[in-house]
Amino acid sequence: MSAQHDAAIIGWAHSRFGKLEEAPDAEALIGLVARQAIADAGLEPHEIDAVFLGTFNGGFQQQDFPASLVFQAVPELRFKPATRFENACATGSAAIHGALDFLGAKRGKATLVVGVEKMTSTPGPRVGEILLSASYLKTEAGIEAGFAGVFGRIAEAYFQRHGDASDALAAIAAKNHRNGVDNPYAQMRKDLGYDFCRNESEKNPYVARPLKRTDCSLVSDGAAAIVIAEGDVASNARRAVRFRATAQVNDFLPIARRDIIRFEGAKEAWARALDTAGMSLLDLSFAEVHDCFTIAELIEYEAMGLTPEGQGSRAALEGWTARDGRLPVNRSGGLKSKGHPIGATGVSMHALAAMQLTGEAGDMQLPKADRAGVFNMGGAAVANYVSILERA
Numbered sequence: 001m002s003a004q005h006d007a008a009i010i011g012w013a014h015s016r017f018g019k020l021e022e023a024p025d026a027e028a029l030i031g032l033v034a035r036q037a038i039a040d041a042g043l044e045p046h047e048i049d050a051v052f053l054g055t056f057n058g059g060f061q062q063q064d065f066p067a068s069l070v071f072q073a074v075p076e077l078r079f080k081p082a083t084r085f086e087n088a089c090a091t092g093s094a095a096i097h098g099a100l101d102f103l104g105a106k107r108g109k110a111t112l113v114v115g116v117e118k119m120t121s122t123p124g125p126r127v128g129e130i131l132l133s134a135s136y137l138k139t140e141a142g143i144e145a146g147f148a149g150v151f152g153r154i155a156e157a158y159f160q161r162h163g164d165a166s167d168a169l170a171a172i173a174a175k176n177h178r179n180g181v182d183n184p185y186a187q188m189r190k191d192l193g194y195d196f197c198r199n200e201s202e203k204n205p206y207v208a209r210p211l212k213r214t215d216c217s218l219v220s221d222g223a224a225a226i227v228i229a230e231g232d233v234a235s236n237a238r239r240a241v242r243f244r245a246t247a248q249v250n251d252f253l254p255i256a257r258r259d260i261i262r263f264e265g266a267k268e269a270w271a272r273a274l275d276t277a278g279m280s281l282l283d284l285s286f287a288e289v290h291d292c293f294t295i296a297e298l299i300e301y302e303a304m305g306l307t308p309e310g311q312g313s314r315a316a317l318e319g320w321t322a323r324d325g326r327l328p329v330n331r332s333g334g335l336k337s338k339g340h341p342i343g344a345t346g347v348s349m350h351a352l353a354a355m356q357l358t359g360e361a362g363d364m365q366l367p368k369a370d371r372a373g374v375f376n377m378g379g380a381a382v383a384n385y386v387s388i389l390e391r392a
Contacts, residue, residue, distance in 0.1 A: 002247035002272035007103045008234035008392050009226050009241040010110075011041025012351040017222035017339035018187035019120040026061050026118045029223040031073040034114055037225035038074065041110075042238055045076035048227070049108025054085045054095035054115040055343035058130045060122050070114055077112075088134040088378030089292060091115065092346025093385035096228070097248060103230045110233050115347030116223040127219055131342075134379050136254040145208040148216050150255070150380055151293040152208030158261045158295060159210065161310065166210060168313035169294040170198035173214040173336060175322055176291060180333025182363035185348075187218050187339030215294040220339030224348040240392035241354040244371070245277035249384045263381040266303040270375065273386035281305050284388075285369045286356060287327060288349040290377040291334040300375060301329075323366065331356065331364050346376035350387065357391045 013036035015029060023029045030053075038045055053067045063069075067082035087094035092115035099111040119127060128146030135143070135150055143149040159165060174194040180186040196204060197214040204212050234240040249272065251265035252258055274281060281304055289304070291297035301312040306320065306327060315321050321329035332338055332352045335345060353372040355361040361369075374387040 002245060002276040004245055004276055005100055005104065005243040006231035007100055007228050007243055009350060009354045010229050010234055010237035010239070011037050011043070011227035012225065012354055013037035013040060014185050014224045014348060014351050015222050016185050017220045017341060020221040023118070023221060024121070025063065026055060026066060026116050027063070027069045027072055029116045029118060029221060030069055030114055033223045033225040034070050034073040034112065037227050038112060041227035041229070043110060043227065045074050048077060048080065048110050048112045050080055050099070050102050050111050051077060051082035052085060052095040052098045052111060052113045053082065054091040054113070054347060055117055056086055056088065056091050058133055059126070060117065060119055060130060070112070087383045089290065089340070089342055090346055090376045090378030090383040090385050091343040092224070092348065093376040093387070094346070094383070096346060096350060097246065097385070099228045100243065100246065103228065110227060110229040112225060112227055113347055114223065114225045115344035117341035117343040118221050119219050119341060120221050139254055139256060148208040148211060148293070151295055152211045154260050154380065155210050155295040158299065161261060165298060165313045167198065168298055168316040169215055170194055171316040172291065172294040172297050173197040175316070176330050176334040176336040179323060179331050179364070180337025183333045183338055184362065186333045186337050187220050188337050211293060211295065217292045217335035217340040220341040222339060222341035222344045222348070224344050224351050226347055226351050226354070234392060239358045241357050241389050242392040243387055244390050245273045245388040247273035247276065247386045251382050251384070253379065253382055255380060260380060261299060262309065263299045263303040265381050265384040266300060266375065266377060269384040269386040270304045273388050277388040279371070279388065281373070282327065284327060284371050284373045286331055286366055287329050287373040287375065288332060288353050289329055289334070289375040291330060291336050292340060292377070294336065296377070297329070297334070304373070304375065328366055331366055346385065349374045349376055350389070353389050357389060
């Protein structure tokens with residue numbers, strides 16, 4: 001489905017991503033952003049009509065049923081409707097769509113969307129098991145290295161059809177780490193350089209061939225929150241970022257039922273969103289996309305229509321997606337550098353895009369930021385969400 005909206009993002013808050021020992025659980029992480037986002041929107045808590053919380057959990061935390069945990073941070077929200085959303089790594093965008101549907105149904109005028117995940121207190125092997133539960137376990141449970149193994153297989157299949165793209169994957173990793181230096185919320189703020197990302201080493205071993213450590217996003221804690229309001233409230237806000245179009249496209253869960261290196265659901269979501277917005281891809285100033293692994297970002301270049309199928313490497317190697325390229329991609333550093341707390345990721349992407357569009361992105365700020373595309377993906381291109389954003 002795709003849709004147009006008169007709703008807009010009018011406030012946001014974002015925690016640092018990484019191993020956050022000062023926040024021992026999801027409840028504490030929610031406390032870092034919920035009230036702050038409402039204040040940033042220029043609203044009082046009583047003006048929020050509903051809460052939408054995105055968290056994957058899946059075993060990261062014993063405490064589940066988390067929607068009303070937001071009330072721990074903002075008790076004035078008591079008796080407001082609060083709902084938990086989950087759609088694997090696209091959980092944050094699922095919560096955003098819930099808020100947009102609520103506003104579109106005229107059930108209220110302002111909503112709080114929070115995305116959160118606490119991952120680092122879970123042992124590494126268990127993290128892999130939890131994440132792999134978002135694959136089709138009947139046929140994919142035995143894949144080694146968890147989701148890295150899934151995307152390793154995707155990379156192998158891509159290389160077999162289109163040729164070795166290792167140089168392009170290293171260029172994507174190096175770009176995103178270079179961009180992450182400028183992001184104060186990022187987990188890893190270090191310019192690793194192309195050579196380090198390209199070559200296997202003791203510090204950059206293979207995780208699931210052909211993917212090395214620098215090809216994989218980070219296990220993270222973090223939270224992000226946005227306030228989404230309908231037109232009348234948004235028009236009175238000090239700034240607003242409008243949803244010009246959104247699309248959600250889901251695909252089969254089993255990899256075996258799809259041509260996995262084509263990301264057909266992602267391609268359909270981009271096409272629907274751009275059509276609804278009445279725009280082409282190059283009408284966008286920048287994009288934030290789901291680089292859970294570098295091969296994902298590469299294939300997403302093709303799915304969004306930046307290059308023909310099989311030619312995504314050109315965009316990476318020729319600098320098309322660099323900060324000064326024809327379509328900057330992941331100026332925030334992406335999941336690769338920023339980190340990937342599952343439930344927080346989609347909300348973070350929208351918050352950071354809103355910062356760009358309002359000129360509030362600090363050292364990340366692009367010289368031209370009029371319209372943005374956001375792509376958040378759950379599983380191996382199973383849940384696909386695209387938002388086209390512009391400053392209202």
